[in-house]
Amino acid sequence: MSLNIVVCVKYVPDATGDRGFADDLTVDREDTDGLLSELDEYAVEQALQIAEDADDAEVTVLTVGPEDARGALSKALSMGADKGVHVEDDDLHGSDVMGTSLVLAKAVEQVGYDLVMCGMASTDGEMGVLPALLSERLGVAQVTLLSEVSVEDGTVKGRRDGDAASEQVEASLPAVVSVTDQSGEARYPSFKGIMAAKKKPVESWDLDDLDIEPKEVGLTGAWTAVESAAERPPRTAGTVVKDEGAGGKELAEFLTGLKFI
Amino acid sequence: MAEVLVYVDHVDGAVRKPTLELLTLARRVGEPVAVALGAGAADTVGALAEHGATRVLMADAPEFAEYLVVPKVDALQAAYEAVQPAAVLVPSSAEGKEIAARLAVRIKSGIITDAVDLEAGEEGLVATQSAFAASFTTKSRITQGTPVITVKPNSAAVEAAPAAGAVEALVVSFSDAASGTRVTARTPRESTGRPELTEAAIVVAGGRGVNGDFAAVEALADSLGAAVGASRAAVDAGWYPHSNQVGQTGKSVSPQLYIASGISGAIQHRAGMQTSKTIVAINKDAEAPIFDLVDYGVVGDLFEVVPQLTEEVNTRKG
Ligand SMILES: Cc1cc2nc3c(=O)[nH]c(=O)nc-3n(C[C@H](O)[C@H](O)[C@H](O)COP(=O)(O)OP(=O)(O)OC[C@H]3O[C@@H](n4cnc5c(N)ncnc54)[C@H](O)[C@@H]3O)c2cc1C
Numbered sequence: 001m002s003l004n005i006v007v008c009v010k011y012v013p014d015a016t017g018d019r020g021f022a023d024d025l026t027v028d029r030e031d032t033d034g035l036l037s038e039l040d041e042y043a044v045e046q047a048l049q050i051a052e053d054a055d056d057a058e059v060t061v062l063t064v065g066p067e068d069a070r071g072a073l074s075k076a077l078s079m080g081a082d083k084g085v086h087v088e089d090d091d092l093h094g095s096d097v098m099g100t101s102l103v104l105a106k107a108v109e110q111v112g113y114d115l116v117m118c119g120m121a122s123t124d125g126e127m128g129v130l131p132a133l134l135s136e137r138l139g140v141a142q143v144t145l146l147s148e149v150s151v152e153d154g155t156v157k158g159r160r161d162g163d164a165a166s167e168q169v170e171a172s173l174p175a176v177v178s179v180t181d182q183s184g185e186a187r188y189p190s191f192k193g194i195m196a197a198k199k200k201p202v203e204s205w206d207l208d209d210l211d212i213e214p215k216e217v218g219l220t221g222a223w224t225a226v227e228s229a230a231e232r233p234p235r236t237a238g239t240v241v242k243d244e245g246a247g248g249k250e251l252a253e254f255l256t257g258l259k260f261i
Numbered sequence: 262m263a264e265v266l267v268y269v270d271h272v273d274g275a276v277r278k279p280t281l282e283l284l285t286l287a288r289r290v291g292e293p294v295a296v297a298l299g300a301g302a303a304d305t306v307g308a309l310a311e312h313g314a315t316r317v318l319m320a321d322a323p324e325f326a327e328y329l330v331v332p333k334v335d336a337l338q339a340a341y342e343a344v345q346p347a348a349v350l351v352p353s354s355a356e357g358k359e360i361a362a363r364l365a366v367r368i369k370s371g372i373i374t375d376a377v378d379l380e381a382g383e384e385g386l387v388a389t390q391s392a393f394a395a396s397f398t399t400k401s402r403i404t405q406g407t408p409v410i411t412v413k414p415n416s417a418a419v420e421a422a423p424a425a426g427a428v429e430a431l432v433v434s435f436s437d438a439a440s441g442t443r444v445t446a447r448t449p450r451e452s453t454g455r456p457e458l459t460e461a462a463i464v465v466a467g468g469r470g471v472n473g474d475f476a477a478v479e480a481l482a483d484s485l486g487a488a489v490g491a492s493r494a495a496v497d498a499g500w501y502p503h504s505n506q507v508g509q510t511g512k513s514v515s516p517q518l519y520i521a522s523g524i525s526g527a528i529q530h531r532a533g534m535q536t537s538k539t540i541v542a543i544n545k546d547a548e549a550p551i552f553d554l555v556d557y558g559v560v561g562d563l564f565e566v567v568p569q570l571t572e573e574v575n576t577r578k579g
């Protein structure tokens with residue numbers, strides 16, 4: 001049975017760099033280096049493993065984002081995905097999660113899918129709701145936040161570790177899956193993989209190709225508005241002491257002063 | 262006065278603290294109407310009424326436990342249609358966010374997740390959020406539809422505010438999508454007897470520096486009545502369960518006091534604890550980035566400092 005897997009990957013500002021907001025209060029994607037969101041590497045990894053176990057599978061990686069976002073596709077292709085789709089359009093600038101999920105849903109449908117794979121959250125927006133939105137928009141099952149996942153005979157199964165309980169869940173394909181960082185280390189691209197990736201096909205689509213009106217997305221189409229963004233004042237420098245044998249007692253004194261003891 | 266829907270997070274009828282905090286926030290903008298679903302829903306009424314719920318809409322059906330997320334969305338949507346509220350507030354758990362998002366797209370409303378504060382603004386509700394590992398604070402508003410907002414634990418004080426808490430049965434007809442994802446087994450998390458990590462006033466956390474042994478960290482936590490947290494390095498090494506991980510891909514906590522021992526303070530860890538009121542660190546490396554955040558830091562061996570502190574706490578408590 002053939003299996004079409006689409007992995008949604010996001011290109012995000014590097015968390016270890018200096019992240020911030022642009023003048024229009026959208027995430028500054030120009031002054032910080034970007035990369036494939038580390039949490040989406042787990043989705044690519046699980047997609048590749050599922051594809052390896054299937055008789056005949058194709059893994060497409062899909063990203064919505066500006067020109068640089070192609071970098072996320074290159075990384076995923078060098079890990080082993082088969083082809084890429086990049087949705088890029090100036091009118092997408094400033095889209096909120098509703099806009100992004102609309103575009104991803106249309107693009108996923110256009111690619112054709114049995115399984116959509118996502119990360120647990122993007123490392124910049126950190127909402128963790130896009131997979132649920134995709135499921136709602138596509139009208140297929142939501143099998144999200146899995147720390148273990150497998151696909152067999154048209155059924156996806158996995159383990160979801162929630163706040164109150166750990167659950168075994170399953171659904172028939174087609175489905176939208178998201179995986180956590182507990183799902184297994186992502187592979188590093190090999191030199192061979194990096195060379196092969198350069199020859200893999202990447203399609204570029206704009207809003208027209210997806211039959212989406214510019215007013216449905218971007219800053220104007222957003223259903224939320226950021227009114228202000230302020231850098232949190234750095235924490236005022238506290239006391240740092242070297243333990244000379246009574247460090248624990250001194251710390252107890254400090255905590256007593258604040259009434260914690 | 263406008264009504265505000267509050268989605269109730271409870272475990273077999275025990276209402277979790279973040280829901281009570283939501284009732285406080287809801288009262289700032291309207292009259293809270295609570296929505297309690299699933300087994301034990303009837304037992305939530307007392308706590309909800311005591312904290313300001315004027316009405317409690319209740320539904321129980323096997324679907325809530327047998328299938329993932331969507332049955333709850335169907336029910337919340339039914340409540341939304343019945344009440345026509347001014348806003349919908351949901352606790353920011355992983356599941357809460359998914360429920361809120363699906364509801365938002367159905368009712369064509371914008372969504373804000375992980376708010377840490379809410380206030381009434383001239384053009385509607387204004388939500389405060391933290392961004393980029395809590396290095397920024399943003400204020401946002403929903404510009405389309407009825408605001409759907411998920412709120413993080415510890416965002417408001419729990420306040421008693423007795424209200425009617427009139428119980429009404431909520432009639433839910435489940436959508437086809439409701440039975441999409443079956444829950445085939447459920448293992449409840451074992452209770453440690455310690456406070457819930459996200460709700461605790463004090464968190465004592467250990468990292469790679471504890472070198473496989475959380476005993477000293479746990480002893481300190483117990484002397485202070487604290488919850489235990491762990492860095493991802495400690496969780497990945499298998500020394501502590503993932504449910505106790507603090508940080509970007511674990512829990513985000515905002516206690517009165519956070520004590521980090523043997524934790525370097527990587528950006529992804531800071532993302533989950535940076536907004537704690539008072540931060541204390543014990544680390545043998547004076548250059549560890551965690552010391553940039555602390556109110557009080559001890560450069561030293563945690564195996565010396567932590568037991569000494571624990572002993573001193575126990576003595577002082579006497
Ligand atoms: C996408 C992504 C998500 C992540 N999410 C999270 C997350 O949610 N939470 C999280 O914590 N991390 C997360 N990380 C990992 C993070 O980057 C760090 O690797 C991790 O936080 C390091 O844990 P640590 O501080 O315990 O270990 P280390 O960085 O190795 O630090 C150990 C510290 O212990 C000190 N030490 C050693 N022995 C002693 C001793 N005897 N006494 C006192 N001090 C001692 C050392 O000086 C050192 O500073 C994430 C990373 C990525 C890429």
Ligand SMILES: Nc1ncnc2c1ncn2[C@@H]1O[C@H](COP(=O)(O)O)[C@@H](O)[C@H]1O
Nearest residue numbers: 008009064118119121122127128129130
């Ligand atoms: N612009 C995007 N392009 C492709 N995939 C995305 C994009 N934004 C989010 N995703 C996917 O949705 C997941 C959750 O994102 P979020 O809800 O924004 O935290 C990510 O891990 C990605 O798999």
